[in-house]
Structures are given as C-alpha cells and as structure tokens.
Amino acid sequence: xxxxxxxxxxxxxxFILVLLTAVxxxxxxxxxxAIKKYGLHFIIDPRWDVxxxxxxxxxxxxxxxxxxxxxxxxxxVSDADVLAALGITNTNAKTETIYGGLVPLVxxxxxxxxxxxxxxxxxxxxxxxxxxxxxxxxxxxxxxAIELLAAIPSIIYGMWGLFYFGPFISHIFxxxxxxxxxxxxxxxxxxxxxxASLTRDSMNTTPNILKESAxxxxxxxxxxxxxxxxxxxxxxxxxxxxxxxxxxxxxxMAVAFVIGGVFTFPKKITDPTVSIPVVLANNFAESSxxxxxxxxxxxxxxxxxxxxxxxxxxxxxxxNKN
Amino acid sequence: xxxxxxxxxxIKNFSFTYNGANKPSLKNINLPIYFKKVTALIGPxxxxxxxxxxxLNRIHDLYPGNKYEGEILLKDIETGxxxxxxxxxxxxxxxxxxxxxGMIFQKPTPFPMSIFDNIAYGLxxxxxxxxxxxxxxxxxxxxxSALWKEVKDRLKDDARGLSGGQQQRLCIARAIAVEPEVLLxxxxxxxxxxxxxxxxxxxxxxxxxKVTIVIVTHNMQQASRVSDWTAFMYLGELIEYGxxxxxxxxxxxxxxxxxxxxxxx
Amino acid sequence: MRLIINxxxxxxxxxxxxxxxxxxxxxxxxxxxxxxxxxxxxxxxHDLIDNGLRNLLIGQFIxxxxxxxxxxxxxxxxxxxxxEYSFNNKFATFIRNLSDVMMxxxxxxxxxxxxxxxxxxxxxxxxxxxxxxxxxxxxPIVVRTTDDMLGLVPKELREAGVAIGAPKYKVIFNIIxxxxxxxxxxxxxxxxxxxxxxxxxxxxxxxxxQYFTLNLNHEFPSLTxxxxxLATMPDKHLVDIAWAxxxxxxxxxxxxxxxxxxxxxxxx
Numbered sequence: 001x002x003x004x005x006x007x008x009x010x011x012x013x014x015f016i017l018v019l020l021t022a023v024x025x026x027x028x029x030x031x032x033x034a035i036k037k038y039g040l041h042f043i044i045d046p047r048w049d050v051x052x053x054x055x056x057x058x059x060x061x062x063x064x065x066x067x068x069x070x071x072x073x074x075x076x077v078s079d080a081d082v083l084a085a086l087g088i089t090n091t092n093a094k095t096e097t098i099y100g101g102l103v104p105l106v107x108x109x110x111x112x113x114x115x116x117x118x119x120x121x122x123x124x125x126x127x128x129x130x131x132x133x134x135x136x137x138x139x140x141x142x143x144x145a146i147e148l149l150a151a152i153p154s155i156i157y158g159m160w161g162l163f164y165f166g167p168f169i170s171h172i173f174x175x176x177x178x179x180x181x182x183x184x185x186x187x188x189x190x191x192x193x194x195x196a197s198l199t200r201d202s203m204n205t206t207p208n209i210l211k212e213s214a215x216x217x218x219x220x221x222x223x224x225x226x227x228x229x230x231x232x233x234x235x236x237x238x239x240x241x242x243x244x245x246x247x248x249x250x251x252x253m254a255v256a257f258v259i260g261g262v263f264t265f266p267k268k269i270t271d272p273t274v275s276i277p278v279v280l281a282n283n284f285a286e287s288s289x290x291x292x293x294x295x296x297x298x299x300x301x302x303x304x305x306x307x308x309x310x311x312x313x314x315x316x317x318x319x320n321k322n
Numbered sequence: 323x324x325x326x327x328x329x330x331x332x333i334k335n336f337s338f339t340y341n342g343a344n345k346p347s348l349k350n351i352n353l354p355i356y357f358k359k360v361t362a363l364i365g366p367x368x369x370x371x372x373x374x375x376x377x378l379n380r381i382h383d384l385y386p387g388n389k390y391e392g393e394i395l396l397k398d399i400e401t402g403x404x405x406x407x408x409x410x411x412x413x414x415x416x417x418x419x420x421x422x423x424g425m426i427f428q429k430p431t432p433f434p435m436s437i438f439d440n441i442a443y444g445l446x447x448x449x450x451x452x453x454x455x456x457x458x459x460x461x462x463x464x465x466x467s468a469l470w471k472e473v474k475d476r477l478k479d480d481a482r483g484l485s486g487g488q489q490q491r492l493c494i495a496r497a498i499a500v501e502p503e504v505l506l507x508x509x510x511x512x513x514x515x516x517x518x519x520x521x522x523x524x525x526x527x528x529x530x531x532k533v534t535i536v537i538v539t540h541n542m543q544q545a546s547r548v549s550d551w552t553a554f555m556y557l558g559e560l561i562e563y564g565x566x567x568x569x570x571x572x573x574x575x576x577x578x579x580x581x582x583x584x585x586x587x
Numbered sequence: 588m589r590l591i592i593n594x595x596x597x598x599x600x601x602x603x604x605x606x607x608x609x610x611x612x613x614x615x616x617x618x619x620x621x622x623x624x625x626x627x628x629x630x631x632x633h634d635l636i637d638n639g640l641r642n643l644l645i646g647q648f649i650x651x652x653x654x655x656x657x658x659x660x661x662x663x664x665x666x667x668x669x670x671e672y673s674f675n676n677k678f679a680t681f682i683r684n685l686s687d688v689m690m691x692x693x694x695x696x697x698x699x700x701x702x703x704x705x706x707x708x709x710x711x712x713x714x715x716x717x718x719x720x721x722x723x724x725x726x727p728i729v730v731r732t733t734d735d736m737l738g739l740v741p742k743e744l745r746e747a748g749v750a751i752g753a754p755k756y757k758v759i760f761n762i763i764x765x766x767x768x769x770x771x772x773x774x775x776x777x778x779x780x781x782x783x784x785x786x787x788x789x790x791x792x793x794x795x796x797q798y799f800t801l802n803l804n805h806e807f808p809s810l811t812x813x814x815x816x817l818a819t820m821p822d823k824h825l826v827d828i829a830w831a832x833x834x835x836x837x838x839x840x841x842x843x844x845x846x847x848x849x850x851x852x853x854x855x
Contacts, residue, residue: 005756009668012661013682016730019723020685023692023700030703125603133597134604135386142608144848149611151777151844153784155811156833159818160614189610196607209427212381213493216425217444217500218417220593227443231434243691250693252787253815277695277787284702284791299699303692310691314684414590447589 027303030296034099037290042297045100048263048279049291054094099294101276101301103263107180108275108302110266111255114184115248119192120241126192127199128225143200150193158257161186166258175270176260183259183275190254195244202236203229235316242313250306252277276302330503330534331355331378332395332404338370338377341387347373350392351560353553355504357397360526360535362549362566364542366586370558371538375506378536379423380407380416396422399503421448424497424533426507430489432481437473440481440492444500459499466532467495468525487518494525498533505529507537511544523548542582546570554578622834625827635797635813638824640832642799646714646808647836649801650793651783653718658725658782659775665726666733671745671759683734690727697723698788706792714807717793721782728781732774736767773847780843784836786811810836 028035038045130143165186166177173181206229214224230237260272261282276298287295331354338348348370355361363371373382382388395404396419410416421444433440441460450456460477464470469491473484481492490510497505507526511519526535526548539545545552545566552569554562554577562569562578573579580586633639665682673679697720705716740763748758764771786809793807795816800808810832817829 002754002756006668006672009664009672012665013668013673013679013730015661016665016682016686016689016726019726020689022704023696026700026703027696030699030707122603122607125600126607128600129604133601142604145608145611148841148844149615151780151840152614152837153786153811153840155784155786155814156618156837157614159814159829159833160617162818164613164617165610189607189614192607193611207429207431209429210431210433212384213425213427213431214433214443215384216379216381216420216427217496218419218421218447219443220413220417220589222593222596223447223589225596227435228433234434246691250691250695252693252695252790253811256815257818277693280695280699281787281790284699285794296699296703299696303696306691306693306696307688310688311684314687413593417590 023303024300027296027300031293031300033290034293034297038099038294038297042099042101042294043105043301044102045098046102046265047098047100048103048294050098051095052098054096097290099291099297101294101298103265104274104276104279104298105301106265107259107273108249108277108305110180110273111184111187111259111275112245112248114181114269115187115191116241116245118185118188119195119244119248122188123192123195123199123244124237126196127203130196130200131203132221132225132229143197146193146200147197150197153253154190154251155253157186157190157254161254162257165189170270173270175268176272178258178260178272179270180259180266180273181269183255186254186258187248187251190251191244191248194247195240198240198243199233199237202233202240205236206232238316239313242309242316246306246309246313249309250277250302252281256281327359328357329354329404330357330397332393333378334393334395336374336377336390336392336394338373338382338391339389340373341385341389346389346391346558348377348558353560353563355534355536356551357534358530358532359550360530360537360548361551361553362545363536363538363553363555364540364545364581365555365561366581367540368557369555371555372508373558374555375508375536375538378407378504378506379420379425380410381420381425383416397503421500422502423504423506424500424502426490426493426497426505426510428509429513430486430493432484432489432492435481436478437481437484437492438477441496441499444496448500463495463499466498466529467491468521468528469495485518487514487521490514490518490522491525494522494529498529502533504534504536507535509538509540512540519544542570542584554581556581618830618834618837621827621830622838625831626834630828630831634799635795635808635828638828640810640813640828640835642796642808643810643813643832644835645799646796647783647810649803650714650718650721650789650807650809651779653715653803654721654725654782655775655779657719657722658729658778662726662729663733663771666730666737667759667764669730669734670737671755671763686727686730689723690731693787694724694785695787695790698790698792701788701792712792712794712806714793714803714805717789717807717809718803720788720792721785724785724788725778725782728778729775732778733771736770736774737763739770740766769850773850776843776847776850780840780847784811784840786815790815 034042126146130139134142161182162178166182169182169185170177170179175181210228210232211224214228219227255275256278259275259278261274261278262272263274266273280295280299283291284295333351333353336348336351337346339346351374363375365371376382377390378394390408393406394408396407398405407419410419433443438460441463442456445456445459461470464473469488472488481489484492511522514522523544526537529535537549549566552564552566553560554569556577562573562575569578570582573582630639631641634642669679669683701716701720701723705719706712744762744766745758748762749755753761789809789812793809795812796806796808798808814829814832814836817825820826
C-alpha cells in the first residue's frame with residue numbers, strides 16, 4: 001500500500017512535466033504548417049490575413065517580354081486586391097493569404113511596456129506607503145482592499161476600461177477610446193494590486209531591528225527604504241515585478257476590450273492595435289487551415305515568451321539564494 | 323573613586339508610556355550617566371531596561387503614540403549646557419541626536435551592503451563624501467573595534483557573510499565611526515557564543531576611553547566585568563543605582579540583593 | 588537637503604498610493620452602481636435566451652466544480668510527493684519550478700492547448716474541454732498550496748507518527764494533512780475563486796450557450812464568456828445584463844476571498 005501510494009504520488013508530480021511538455025508539443029504540431037511555411041520570418045512580417053499574388057517563376061523568353069509581363073501582373077494584382085477588399089474573389093488571380101505575427105507581437109510588447117512603466121512606480125509607492133508610512137488604522141483596510149482588488153477577475157478590468165477608463169483617457173489624450181495607451185494603462189491598473197501586495201510582503205520581511213539600527217544611525221525614512229529595505233528585499237521585489245510582467249504579457253481579457261483588435265501598427269500611442277492573446281481570443285473560433293496554424297504559432301511564441309520570463313525570474317532567485 | 327565625575331546625560335523624573343497602554347512602563351526614573359564610564363542596566367526581563375535604553379536616542383519615536391514625561395538631558399559638547407532631548411520635535415533634531423547617541427542591538431544588524439559601505443554609512447549620511455577621508459575613518463573604526471585584521475582584505479564583501487561575533491563588532495565599528503558621545507548597547511551579546519561575547523566585552527572596556535557607554539545586560543557577570551556604574555531596575559522603576567562594586571558587594575535594597583543572588587529573574 | 592528629499596519621496600509614495608486606490612475604487616464603485624441597477628430577481632430565474640443569467644451562473648459553477656474534481660486530487664497528491672516523498676531531490680526542485688512556470692502560463696495558451704486536444708479532434712466546442720482547461724489552470728496552484736502548507740507542519744509530528752509505528756502514507760493522511768488542513772482548505776478556496784473568474788481558457792473550449800444545459804458534450808453556458816460577448820453588443824439592455832453578471836461574479840469572488848481570510852484569522 002505504502003509502495004503504491006508512493007508511486008502514484010510521484011507519477012502525479014511527473015504528470016506536471018508531462019502536461020507542460022504536451023502543451024509545448026501540441027502547440028508546436030499545430031503550428032508546424034505555419035512554421036514550415038513562414039519560418040522565423042513570421043515574427044518580422046507585419047502582414048496578417050493579407051492576399052498577395054503567388055510569385056510565378058515563368059520561363060522568360062526575352063527581357064522585353066518579361067518586363068511587360070511584370071507590369072501586367074502588377075496591374076492585375078492591384079485589381080485583385082480591390083476586388084478582394086470588396087469581397088469579390090477573382091478566381092483568375094492567383095493569390096495566397098499571408099500571416100505574419102509582427103503586429104500582435106509589437107502590440108503585446110508595447111502594451112506590456114506601458115503597463116509596467118505605469119504600474120511599477122505606483123505599485124512601489126503603494127508598497128512603501130503600506131509598509132512604512134501609513135498609520136496602523138489605515139494600513140489594515142487599505143492592505144485588505146489591495147489584496148481583494150488583486151483577486152478581481154481580469155474581465156472586470158477590461159469591461160471597466162471599455163466603458164469608463166477608455167473614454168476618460170481619450171478625453172484627455174485624444175484619439176480613440178480603444179487604443180494601445182488605454183490597453184497598456186488598464187493592464188497596468190490590473191497588475192498594480194498584485195505587484196503592490198507582493199512587494200509589500202517582501203518589504204515587510206525586513207527585520208525591524210535592521211530598520212531601527214539604520215534610524216539609530218540618523219537615517220531618514222527614505223534613506224532607510226533606499227539603503228536598507230530595498231536591498232534587503234531586493235529578491236522579492238524584483239521577483240514580484242517579473243511575475244507581474246508575466247501576468248501582463250499573457251493577459252487576454254483586460255486587453256481584449258480596449259486595444260481595438262486591428263492589425264495595424266500604432267503610429268501614435270493613442271492608436272488602436274492588437275496583442276497576441278487578443279488575436280487568439282478574437283480569431284480562434286472562426287479559423288481553420290493555415291490561419292489556425294498561424295494562431296497556434298502565435299500561441300507558441302507567447303508561451304515561449306512567458307516561459308523565458310518566468311524561468312529568468314526563477315534563475316535570478318536561485319542565483320541569489322546564497 | 324578619586325577622578326572627577328562629569329555627567330554627560332542626566333535623566334530626571336522620567337516616565338514612559340507605550341501607545342495604547344493605560345499605565346506607564348517606566349516610572350519616575352532618575353539616573354546620571356557619567357562621561358567615559360560604562361553604566362550597566364540590569365534587572366529581570368520585562369523590567370523596562372530596554373525600554374529605558376531606547377528612550378535615550380528616542381528610537382521609540384519610530385512608532386506613533388508613545389509618550390515621554392520628565393527630562394532626559396544631554397550635554398552639548400560645544401557649550402557644555404545640558405539640553406533636554408525630549409524637547410526635540412523636528413526630524414533633523416532627532417537625526418542629529420541619533421548621530422550623537424549611537425546604538426547597538428540584541429542581534430547583529432549588518433546592512434545589506436559591503437563591509438566598507440556599512441561602516442561608511444553613517445559618515446555618508448552626514449554628507450562626508452571624500453573617499454580618502456572615508457577610507458581613513460573606516461580603517462580607524464575597524465581598528466577600534468578589533469576587526470581590522472580580520473576584514474581588511476575583504477572590505478568589498480557583503481557584510482552578511484561575516485560570523486555573528488564579527489557582525490556585532492562591525493555594528494560597533496559602524497556606530498563609533500560617526501564618533502558619538504554616547505553608545506547604547508541593548509544586550510549586545512545575547513545572540514553570540516561565549517568566545518564572541520568575550521571579544522565584545524573586551525572591546526567595551528577598551529572603548530570607554532573614547533565614548534560613554536550604557537549597556538543593558540541579562541548577564542550579571544557581564545555587568546560586573548564591564549561596568550563602572552550599575553542601575554538595577556524592577557517593574558519599570560529604578561530600584562538602586564551605584565558603583566558596580568557597591569551594587570554587587572553591598573546592595574542597600576533587598577530586591578537588588580535577591581536578584582543578584584539569583585533568587586528571581 | 589536630505590530632509591527635503593525624504594519629504595518629497597514620502598509625499599510621492601502617498602500620492603501614488605492614493606492614485607492607485609482612486610483607480611481601484613473607481614472600478615469597484617462603477618461595478619456596484621451598474622450592478623445594483625441591473626441585478627434583480629428576474630435575471631436569477633431566467634436563462635440567457637430570456638435575458639437572464641441563470642444558466643450562465645449554473646454553467647460557470649459546474650465548469651469550475653469539475654475543474655476542482657480534476658485539479659485538486661491530482662494537485663494534492665503531487666504536492667504530497669514534493670513535500671513528503673521527494674526529500675527535495677533534483678527532480679522535485681525541477682517539478683516545483685515547472686509547476687510555477689505553469690502557474691504563470693498565459694491562460695489563453697492553456698485554452699489553445701485544450702482546443703487542440705479536445706475540441707479540434709471532436710469537431711465542436713464542448714463543456715468537458717472548458718472544465719479541463721480550468722482544471723489545468725488550477726493544478727499548479729493546488730500543487731503549490733499543498734507543498735507550502737505541508738512544509739509548515741513541524742518535523743516532530745511526522746517523527747512522532749512514524750515512531751508510533753504507522754506506515755508513512757497513514758501518517759500523511761491521518762496526521763500531517765489534518766495538521767495542515769486549514770491552510771490547504773484556504774488555498775483551495777482561493778484557487779477556486781481564481782478559476783471561477785477565468786474567461787480566456789473557456790472562449791474556444793466550452794464557448795457559451797444561451798440555453799440551460801447539463802450536457803457537457805456540447806457548448807456549455809459560461810458567465811464570463813457571456814459577459815465578454817454581451818458587453819460589446821450595441822443593445823444597451825444586453826450590456827446591462829453583462830454588468831449584472833460582472834457584479835455577481837465579482838461579489839462571489841470577493842466573498843470567497845474574505846471567507847478564506849476569515850478562516851486563516853480564526854485559526855490564529
């Protein structure tokens with residue numbers, strides 16, 4: 001009995017490895033047609049669901065004819081494009097649909113970047129406030145409020161962003177009420193409580209006696225925070241920032257409402273764009289064939305990105321354990 | 323004692339009440355602290371000796387709502403006047419006070435930085451930036467705390483890599499680097515092994531040439547070994563104060579005698 | 588100068604805290620106002636097809652409940668292995684790291700994975716796929732909770748159990764898990780609160796249904812997916828239903844969190 005239970009338990013643990021490997025393999029297999037077709041060029045190609053002519057290697061007879069033919073081809077293409085845009089498919093024009101992941105990749109990175117730039121200072125401020133400034137009377141309710149807010153489902157943040165925060169931001173900064181900026185800020189607001197409560201927890205691990213002995217040297221509160229608490233809790237603080245980064249990067253619902261979902265590069269920060277999770281959320285249901293494979297390719301990229309982030313955080317923890 | 327005694331601190335009718343407590347933890351304490359002497363505070367746990375010590379640099383002010391009454395006078399080195407430190411209100415007055423009255427804690431408290439930066443920390447806070455000056459001061463402080471030989475080749479290492487005893491001597495070096503007038507020690511050896519304890523005790527005896535020391539200790543032998551004056555506290559009151567010799571050999575109060583004899587505590 | 592810098596930083600921190608709290612309370616207040624305006628008895632007694640939430644609430648709960656049935660036993664046993672049997676060998680450290688990675692994996696990626704193994708081969712969305720996606724989300728949280736909470740049980744208790752002559756698995760089940768019960772329960776409660784509010788893993792696994800159903804072989808009603816769909820509708824009445832759903836969901840999640848907090852406090 002003992003033996004059986006031990007075996008079962010170790011198999012359960014191994015199941016996590018199996019599962020994670022399976023996620024990786026399955027995503028890879030489904031993404032394979034797209035990987036084969038586009039290769040790594042996929043991540044620098046800004047075109048998504050764009051029809052382009054298939055470049056035919058027609059045997060050339062004379063230079064003159066070739067150039068003429070090219071010219072004709074060009075005209076044909078633009079016609080086909082217009083027709084395609086009108087929803088009429090020209091069966092005569094040989095086109096293929098190209099999928100490239102650059103726009104959502106850039107959208108993901110930029111929205112995460114905006115979120116971090118916005119959230120890190122505020123979350124640090126909240127953590128400092130909670131652990132060093134606030135009187136006990138305020139400390140407790142605010143601390144609990146922050147923790148509860150971290151538990152609110154992300155879809156709520158997205159919905160609030162769509163109906164209230166987006167219009168508010170577009171009122172101030174102009175532009176659309178769904179945009180890269182709004183998405184980044186909503187994402188930031190979503191991770192603030194998470195980051196703040198983790199940071200506060202690690203700041204609170206600084207022994208009182210250590211803080212006191214810095215005050216006993218005549219240090220000011222800011223100096224104690226900067227020279228004692230931050231270095232002491234550095235590991236935990238950086239860890240919480242990286243975890244929040246991972247959350248922001250893979251977040252779907254808080255962003256889906258407010259980023260716009262269009263496959264264009266944002267020229268201004270207030271322009272709409274799209275991010276990888278949002279592409280997946282919006283297009284998965286209607287996709288098949290190459291477009292589905294391209295979506296899996298995007299999912300794989302997102303998975304690898306978050307994998308790298310979490311592992312670098314882990315590596316950092318391990319390195320600093322001694 | 324033939325040498326002339328000079329008061330560096332004078333505590334008068336001092337009472338202290340913790341935030342939210344309905345009665346004071348320290349009641350009506352009167353005690354002089356003599357210049358370049360070691361004063362030991364002894365008494366059973368909970369008698370208020372640490373609370374008292376922590377009043378002398380007003381570290382209690384880190385937590386709101388604590389109440390001081392009476393006077394704690396500290397001599398101004400320049401004018402020779404006695405100034406009531408309980409009157410200090412502004413933050414820079416408190417900062418200056420803490421630079422004049424240093425403190426060592428029950429456990430070693432190396433800051434999360436290198437050995438050198440630990441010692442230089444107080445000086446840097448005072449605005450001293452000259453590298454040469456800092457190096458000299460660090461060396462001097464480490465020599466005074468008998469740590470120089472052990473760490474001179476690894477000043478850049480993280481201070482937390484030192485042994486417990488070394489860490490505590492580092493903290494002493496850090497405190498004396500800013501040349502305080504008074505050094506408060508709150509059971510500085512309670513977390514250390516006997517050998518490290520011995521090293522700290524020797525250091526205390528040596529340091530009194532430079533600085534006035536007030537030491538809280540649980541350990542009766544330690545008090546008798548290192549101090550010149552001893553104050554016995556019990557239940558928040560100062561029961562008896564006198565030269566260490568007198569307190570240990572012929573205490574006037576029965577409670578003092580009982581405590582020293584190990585009948586309670 | 589030092590004091591001025593000190594003041595500035597402290598004021599900035601306080602302002603940051605106030606700013607953060609303003610946003611966060613803004614969310615809560617809108618949610619409450621919007622929610623109260625649209626929550627009524629009707630929505631609890633009618634399905635989505637009749638502009639109610641009943642089937643969605645029940646559906647979401649069933650999905651989360653099946654996820655618990657999948658994630659909790661598996662996760663707990665794996666957690667027991669890590670803490671009690673592995674002696675912290677390299678394999679255990681490796682699994683712990685993987686579990687943490689999985690905990691932080693984007694939830695939508697879990698959704699794509701489950702789509703690939705459970706929706707694509709079958710050919711249509713189904714409730715099981717959604718429940719399994721949530722179960723996978725829950726698994727690493729349960730592993731972590733169990734591992735951490737068992738780690739808090741003093742070593743002496745294990746030794747005392749073994750000294751009495753009990754086999755190890757009995758010591759684990761009769762003594763150690765009981766000792767860590769409160770912590771584990773709280774962890775499970777919070778894990779449940781976390782997955783019940785998930786949307787992304789359900790979007791293309793179980794999808795949503797307008798009708799009341801208990802048949803997990805087809806599209807399955809989900810509150811969160813419905814909120815996502817309804818909120819972007821032009822019809823104001825449907826948006827109001829989405830707000831009502833959002834309010835009920837948030838309230839539920841917050842109550843579970845407060846409950847977990849209360850249990851921990853009681854224990855202390």
